[in-house]
Amino acid sequence: MNDELSILEKTVLSEYKYGFVSDLEADEAPKGLNEDIVRFISAKKNEPQWMLDWRLKAFSQWLKMKEPTWANIKYPAIDYQDIIYYSAPKQKINPKSLDEIDPELRRTFEKLGISLDEQKRLSGVAVDAVIDSVSIGTSFKEQLGELGIIFCSMSDAIQNHPDLIKKYLSSVVPITDNYFSALNAAVFSDGSFCYIPKGVRCPMELSTYFRINAENTGQFERTLIVAEEGSYVSYLEGCTAPMRDENQLHAAVVELIAMENAEIKYSTVQNWYPGDKEGNGGIYNFVTKRGICKGDNSKISWTQVETGSAITWKYPSVILKGDNSTGEFYSIAVTNNHQQADTGTKMQHLGKNTKSRIVSKGISAGFSNNSYRGLVHVGKGAINARNFSQCDSLLLGDKCGAHTFPYIEVKNKSSVVEHEATTSKIGEDQIFYCNQRGIDTETAVALIVNGFAKEVMNQLPMEFAVEAQKLLAISLEGSVG
Amino acid sequence: MDTNNFFTEHFNKLQSQVGNGNLQELRQKAFHSFNEKGIPLGRNEEWKYTRISNLFNKQYTFPLQLTSISEQDLKELRLPGHEAANELVFVNGLFSEVLSNIRSASLQVQPLEVAARGEFSNIVSEHLGHSSDYLKDGINALNTAFVHGGVFIYLGKGKTLEHPIYLYNITDARTGNIFSQPRSLVYLAGNANAQIVETFNTIGTGESFTNGVMEIVVEQDAMLEHYKIQNDASHANQVSTTHIRQIGKSYVHTVTISLNGGIVRNNLNVVLEAEHCETHLYGLYFIGGDTHVDNHTLVDNVTPHSFSNEFYKGIIDDNATGIFNGKIMVQRLAQKTNAYQSNKNILLSDGASVNTKPQLEIFADDVKCSHGCTVGQLDEEGMFYLRSRGIREEKARALLVHAFAMDVLEHIKPAAIRSYVDHLISERLES
Numbered sequence: 001m002n003d004e005l006s007i008l009e010k011t012v013l014s015e016y017k018y019g020f021v022s023d024l025e026a027d028e029a030p031k032g033l034n035e036d037i038v039r040f041i042s043a044k045k046n047e048p049q050w051m052l053d054w055r056l057k058a059f060s061q062w063l064k065m066k067e068p069t070w071a072n073i074k075y076p077a078i079d080y081q082d083i084i085y086y087s088a089p090k091q092k093i094n095p096k097s098l099d100e101i102d103p104e105l106r107r108t109f110e111k112l113g114i115s116l117d118e119q120k121r122l123s124g125v126a127v128d129a130v131i132d133s134v135s136i137g138t139s140f141k142e143q144l145g146e147l148g149i150i151f152c153s154m155s156d157a158i159q160n161h162p163d164l165i166k167k168y169l170s171s172v173v174p175i176t177d178n179y180f181s182a183l184n185a186a187v188f189s190d191g192s193f194c195y196i197p198k199g200v201r202c203p204m205e206l207s208t209y210f211r212i213n214a215e216n217t218g219q220f221e222r223t224l225i226v227a228e229e230g231s232y233v234s235y236l237e238g239c240t241a242p243m244r245d246e247n248q249l250h251a252a253v254v255e256l257i258a259m260e261n262a263e264i265k266y267s268t269v270q271n272w273y274p275g276d277k278e279g280n281g282g283i284y285n286f287v288t289k290r291g292i293c294k295g296d297n298s299k300i301s302w303t304q305v306e307t308g309s310a311i312t313w314k315y316p317s318v319i320l321k322g323d324n325s326t327g328e329f330y331s332i333a334v335t336n337n338h339q340q341a342d343t344g345t346k347m348q349h350l351g352k353n354t355k356s357r358i359v360s361k362g363i364s365a366g367f368s369n370n371s372y373r374g375l376v377h378v379g380k381g382a383i384n385a386r387n388f389s390q391c392d393s394l395l396l397g398d399k400c401g402a403h404t405f406p407y408i409e410v411k412n413k414s415s416v417v418e419h420e421a422t423t424s425k426i427g428e429d430q431i432f433y434c435n436q437r438g439i440d441t442e443t444a445v446a447l448i449v450n451g452f453a454k455e456v457m458n459q460l461p462m463e464f465a466v467e468a469q470k471l472l473a474i475s476l477e478g479s480v481g
Numbered sequence: 482m483d484t485n486n487f488f489t490e491h492f493n494k495l496q497s498q499v500g501n502g503n504l505q506e507l508r509q510k511a512f513h514s515f516n517e518k519g520i521p522l523g524r525n526e527e528w529k530y531t532r533i534s535n536l537f538n539k540q541y542t543f544p545l546q547l548t549s550i551s552e553q554d555l556k557e558l559r560l561p562g563h564e565a566a567n568e569l570v571f572v573n574g575l576f577s578e579v580l581s582n583i584r585s586a587s588l589q590v591q592p593l594e595v596a597a598r599g600e601f602s603n604i605v606s607e608h609l610g611h612s613s614d615y616l617k618d619g620i621n622a623l624n625t626a627f628v629h630g631g632v633f634i635y636l637g638k639g640k641t642l643e644h645p646i647y648l649y650n651i652t653d654a655r656t657g658n659i660f661s662q663p664r665s666l667v668y669l670a671g672n673a674n675a676q677i678v679e680t681f682n683t684i685g686t687g688e689s690f691t692n693g694v695m696e697i698v699v700e701q702d703a704m705l706e707h708y709k710i711q712n713d714a715s716h717a718n719q720v721s722t723t724h725i726r727q728i729g730k731s732y733v734h735t736v737t738i739s740l741n742g743g744i745v746r747n748n749l750n751v752v753l754e755a756e757h758c759e760t761h762l763y764g765l766y767f768i769g770g771d772t773h774v775d776n777h778t779l780v781d782n783v784t785p786h787s788f789s790n791e792f793y794k795g796i797i798d799d800n801a802t803g804i805f806n807g808k809i810m811v812q813r814l815a816q817k818t819n820a821y822q823s824n825k826n827i828l829l830s831d832g833a834s835v836n837t838k839p840q841l842e843i844f845a846d847d848v849k850c851s852h853g854c855t856v857g858q859l860d861e862e863g864m865f866y867l868r869s870r871g872i873r874e875e876k877a878r879a880l881l882v883h884a885f886a887m888d889v890l891e892h893i894k895p896a897a898i899r900s901y902v903d904h905l906i907s908e909r910l911e912s
Contacts, residue, residue: 070526378856380831395843395845395848397846398816398845398847400844400846401843401844402843403841404839404852406854407836407838408837408854408856409835410826410835411834412834413829413830413831413833413858414858415856415857416855416858417855417856417857418853418854418855418857419837419852419853420851420852420853420854421839421841421852422849422850423841423843423848423849423851424848424850425847
């Protein structure tokens with residue numbers, strides 16, 4: 001028991017390793033939010049009138065909305081006027097190759113272990129790197145272009161593919177969906193757009209690295225992925241942010257659209273600055289992620305490893321509209337120190353024979369609180385719908401909390417819904433068993449936590465699994481090997 | 482109906498009628514709290530699936546003085562085994578001493594007002610109204626605001642009741658719509674042992690709204706069995722709260738059976754305030770028509786080493802709605818808690834729906850807690866097995882439904898009550 005405690009202490013003491021500030025000249029908007037700021041952002045990005053109108057509409061809606069309070073999280077009130085809503089790294093000309101990118105910026109990526117050329121050369125991953133809201137480099141674009149795949153920043157997409165944007169933007173997450181999505185719609189600075197044409201199987205994992213950089217900068221990303229009939233895409237999103245004392249707000253929106261027989265796999269590794277041991281600072285992460293299985297036999301799968309952020313408020317959801325469509329949600333949420341996570345999913349079964357599966361693993365340590373909040377809704381028309389949910393919580397230490405709030409609503413008699421949840425700590429008998437076989441306590445804890453998280457880890461694409469394991473290890477350093 | 486005016490008028494009437502009684506302060510405070518909070522709306526997370534505000538749009542008579550019903554009326558509502566049982570009768574929310582029969586010498590039953598100023602005054606002042614710490618909505622405050630005509634039930638140290646206590650909540654709605662609020666406080670002293678059976682009945686065709694609260698305190702080594710049987714008319718709506726405090730190492734066993742009614746909301750709270758408590762909660766809702774049953778349970782583990790097990794089953798037919806909201810709280814100090822929860826539902830028709838929300842809130846690490854819930858249909862293989870042996874489809878279905886319900890029924894310990902409920906279910910299945 002003492003050993004275990006000291007390990008937990010070490011865990012609590014482990015510092016955020018990716019905290020550093022890179023010195024980039026930022027092109028910033030003044031602090032605060034009003035209609036002029038929205039116009040400023042839109043003008044800065046050279047947006048057409050329809051886009052500005054869309055933003056202004058969202059802004060006027062946002063003014064009428066109230067910040068939600070139902071989540072099981074506590075934080076000081078956010079002063080929305082004390083945030084800089086736009087900051088872009090200054091660049092003279094658009095780089096044609098990676099060599100033209102600001103060397104300071106490239107060093108940042110190298111510190112994170114994701115140097116662009118390395119990635120490009122070795123792993124075959126196309127990286128659309130986002131630093132502080134503006135896309136600064138896109139690789140493999142030509143290769144993807146040959147297949148007709150569009151993978152570019154949102155700003156480029158607005159300029160070059162206005163028809164697609166007009167058609168799909170905010171079609172899954174309406175601008176009035178919730179407080180944070182409305183805010184995002186009004187001020188979003190950039191993001192990624194991905195379009196996979198009919199029948200194309202995207203040959204590589206698409207990925208974006210988000211990184212919050214300049215001080216006092218809220219980051220408002222917007223991602224839109226459209227998979228046309230019979231196509232397939234796997235998209236990776238990973239985040240690390242430098243250490244900060246002041247809280248930073250992040251309100252992203254991700255929309256996925258899967259047409260008939262299409263499949264989208266969306267994986268996230270989130271490791272933003274969680275605040276220090278006393279709970280000062282850290283990122284506020286209020287994200288709206290939603291996908292729609294629009295066509296029959298389509299599939300959307302969310303996988304997330306959430307280790308960072310002071311506050312996580314995130315519910316990747318799937319609307320199962322097409323018949324025989326499938327939704328999946330795999331999640332590991334790790335909270336330590338004073339972190340708070342309220343995360344889960346929503347599965348809306350509308351079509352016939354729709355299936356969904358939810359596997360959520362929460363690990364709480366220190367003084368943190370980790371909540372699973374999920375909804376499984378089976379509508380009247382969702383004949384033969386099937387859902388299985390499992391949410392397990394592991395408590396490390398006696399000052400943390402684990403909570404589950406599953407909502408299950410079933411409105412027809414032919415569907416089968418199952419939910420199960422457990423909460424426990426690592427058993428003394430389990431540790432004893434390992435010790436007895438010559439495995440020290442630290443390794444034993446690592447072994448057990450790894451086993452606990454395995455089901456979700458297995459869902460991550462190869463390229464990400466290694467990094468995710470690294471993050472899990474850092475977040476619970478001392479208990480994981 | 483203008484709820485504010487209606488209740489203010491009645492409140493003033495009650496306060497002047499009963500004079501400066503010792504419960505006056507409690508009522509005053511609760512009424513203030515009710516005015517502040519009002520009737521819970523759907524926006525309130527605890528009332529998300531059950532809308533009761535519409536029920537307040539009707540005109541009700543809210544009796545503040547005891548009216549009686551005839552022996553004949555009562556006769557039809559009596560439970561089997563009543564000859565030996567202790568029978569307590571509430572009419573329109575007010576305790577009727579005349580109709581009640583206390584047969585066990587060890588059982589002390591007094592009007593709440595009397596108990597509040599007699600030898601039990603300490604107990605009453607300590608425990609009456611404790612439920613408001615947990616139910617922070619206006620509907621609980623409303624009952625407390627009108628605490629009057631309630632009953633105090635006391636079982637002394639080491640006393641065991643040979644026969645159960647039958648508590649009849651009768652609404653006489655023959656002359657119109659009735660609003661009533663029965664209230665009781667039960668105290669089991671150390672090593673006492675009692676069984677309580679509650680039923681709800683409406684006479685006449687008027688609509689009724691019953692907002693009842695029963696608070697039960699269980700001392701060291703005491704054993705409580707509590708059974709609630711709801712098979713009221715379809716125009717009878719109710720919010721029924723049972724709030725149990727286990728203040729010593731004790732054993733509590735509850736079974737809630739809901740078979741019929743209009744909108745039925747059951748709040749069942751068990752607070753485990755002492756170490757080594759054991760608690761079992763069982764429930765069955767077998768409903769059809771437009772019945773809406775909402776079972777809201779809370780098990781609050783405050784201290785270490787306790788065990789609780791919760792098992793609710795639902796069978797939902799026609800256009801009925803079943804709701805289960807089970808919450809297990811494990812406080813920081815409640816290490817070594819074992820808490821289990823399970824909710825299983827069967828939907829029998831396309832109009833039926835179920836909303837279930839099993840909830841865990843855990844702040845201690847050395848615990849074993851789990852919950853599970855399922856929604857599905859009758860087992861197809863079971864059906865096939867029976868059909869292949871020449872059993873008609875309806876009969877086979879009835880057998881399987883009955884078997885599904887049996888898991889809960891077998892936890893009703895008094896044999897007379899068990900067979901009574903079993904009979905009600907068989908009747909339902911045959912019709």
